[in-house]
Amino acid sequence: MFTFPADPQEIVDERARQFTACGIPARVVAAARDEIDDMWGMGPGGWVPVWARHAERADRDGDLLLSALCWGAARFPALATPGRRFAYEQQLECYLAAAPRFRAAFKRQILHIPWADGTTDGTTDGTTPVPVHFLRRPYGRPRGVLILSGGVDTWKMDLHRLASATALATGLLVAAIDMPGTGESAVPLTSGADRILAGLAERLRAEHALPVGFLGLSFGGHWAAKLALLGEVDAAVDLGGPTGAAGEPVDVLNLPYGMAGIIGNALHLDALPTPAQVAEQLQAFSLRAQGLLDRPDGAPLLAVNGADDQYIPRGDTTGLAGRPGTAVWLVRGATHCAPERFRPVILAIWGWLTARLTARPATALAERAARLPLTPHLVTPHLSPRA
Template identity: 65%
Template sequence: MWSTGPGGWVPVWASHAERAERDGAWLRAALLWGAARFPVLATDERRAALERQLAAYRRVRFPVRFERRVLEVPYGDGTAPVPVHLFERNHGRRRGVLILSGGVDTWKVELHRLAVTTARATGLLVAALDMPGTGESRVPLDRDGDRVLAGVVAALREAYAAPIGFLGLSFGGHWAAKLAMLGDVDAAVDIGGPTGLADEPVDILNLPYGMAGIVGNAMGLDALPAPDEVPELLERFSLRGLADRPGTTPLLAANGAHDQYIPRGDTTGLSRRPHTTVWIVRDATHCAAERFRPLVVATWGWLLARLAPERPAVRLAEPLLAAPVRRLLTA
């Protein structure tokens, strides 16, 4: 995977991406460049692949209105740039704003289909971004990453004067839950996010598929931590104290019953928090990938009922859209 010669990961994916560019298939090219830069930006070739991905993506003809903006948000003693991809359907009234974030290895361009379908189906303005430590983020993955995201929330709230929701997948779900607990957003959905609420901690050094290295790269580490360093790293991202605070921001937490990365208690533990709904999907793994379509449709109804509750049709649609996934939930 790390060879740069013939048959190596980046050269092979790059050859497919370049062929797509020659064919004028810019979306396919962007997604192939995303495969070339996967899983982290640890080499010059992968950083170059990310730049080629963004250049190809700018040439895509979208079925919705699309805008790329770079927001300067407060961070530390200064500011940090946060590139945001904005998607909005061509007709109808805006029903609110939804920030969309993936995890440590699935970034905003890889979420293209989800961003576009969500914008078209819901009437929400979808703002896709890379979470701290990934993609174009200039901020490493650390406990205060939510402050960068809160800055994005504030900027979008000022720009659009609309309710703000946050949908996070995998590690992005951690930030969704934290922003809800802190009251920074009006509603949030955490799909497969680590929270530190399970009785058993995440065995980060033995996670499958190289995930330990991927997380370490996002944190800016130059080597895997020693076993005795892991508890402190995990404690940085524990939401135990926040989960016990009173809060009124609605939160939906969902995951597969057989997640290979995150203990089930990281999701079910959120049920002790007020205004929180928990869905555990049977026969499904991380982020309920095997049942992702009905889960996403249900989250659309849930989000709209909280971001646009004044619309009677939205309130009526919520139970209908949730019905398919409810049949898949564990008892």
């Protein structure tokens, strides 16, 4: 793990919409921005101490979930310092303390999934522990299982609001996880780590006797696309994931807002990646280079992103459009993961997923209704939700 150049005010400005969407009030985000003057230091204006003060204030006020979310902001964007590792421990402690008050029924479980990549990193007896946060409606039987994963810097507890809303709105059992290389994952980010996620899907399908879907945001969308192409899940949604589908170059080392350092930490590197390492990793993670785009089989896949993504080439989304069983939605005037239109996007995603994981005439009708608010915001007719 390592620190890297990053301007704290720029980071807060760029992530403000994300922090508020996760549940941190805008006034708290604005106050933190005004107080922070150091990304990595532990002085009064340091990133971790500032967010820690807001977390402790929320704790004193009895709002344990907000405290957990502020501790999550404190550990952002990577566990590169002792202060951030402490903040992450505090986030988990506060989150679990808040769980009895969640609207959705909650259970935490650590599953041991087979994993052997030629190293001993994160393995015990050929398995790796995968902490899973399950959320479901407090009544009735789930209609399917949905694995939910964020990306390299937004992890399972940060996505609580989305996980809870998805469980309550769809009736699916949501299994929130940290993707390999992040959060509580014990293994580094590697191109072959989809085997852990495939093993998790297989385990959940066997234990619950239900279809299993995958919703991945940002880099989590890479895993969604790969698992669908391999047919390891019953349906998947890739929201803003890098895929290499069009073979467009990505200048990783010059991505904004410290993204090269964030990815390097997920890879468990000790410093920023070199140009040679970047080229090697881009090739390794490219789904086109892996030959997966030529497969005639697989599972239904929905690929969604903003048309003006600041990190991912447009072709990483649109390049999936020719695959059978794949729909592509490109959202006009939106950036990475389309936060500017997130409500109509997620509503349409819920409709798409439930229609495929719980196929009934009613869910097909609900899918058509759920996508109506999104349709005017799509870039071109040939990328419409009817694809």
